[in-house]
Amino acid sequence: MIMSPELIAEFFEDVGVKKQCPACDAEGWIVPPDTEGDGTGVLRFRADGNDKDKLKSGLTYVYVICRNCGFIRPHTRAQIVRWVRAREEAGSAERREA
Ligand SMILES: [Zn+2]
Numbered sequence: 001m002i003m004s005p006e007l008i009a010e011f012f013e014d015v016g017v018k019k020q021c022p023a024c025d026a027e028g029w030i031v032p033p034d035t036e037g038d039g040t041g042v043l044r045f046r047a048d049g050n051d052k053d054k055l056k057s058g059l060t061y062v063y064v065i066c067r068n069c070g071f072i073r074p075h076t077r078a079q080i081v082r083w084v085r086a087r088e089e090a091g092s093a094e095r096r097e098a
Helices: 005-015 077-097
Strands: 042-045 057-067 072-076
Touching: 005 077, 057 077, 072 077
Parallel strands: none
Antiparallel strands: 042 057, 057 072
16 A cells, blocks of 8 residues: 555544654654655564574554654554555445445
8 A cells, every 4th residue: 555645644634643743843744755565664673583584574664754853753554554444444334324
């Protein structure tokens, strides 16, 4: 699922993410282009301490950058995907009722 700036903005709005930068209180954010699966925005960690060569698991996230001070704020991709799916399910339930 590609996270467009519009989708991310809608998610922030819906879940009540504050617009202010926690570092400088400015309100403008840059959303870098999302290219799912290219390795950017992935925190890798080892799920199995015995296998030092393989990074078996990871946490993918989208991030936004404060236009004023450059503060980087990450949000896990899984949370946004859950939000999108819940919204889709709510939408299809409404259509069934109509
Ligand atoms: Zn800032």
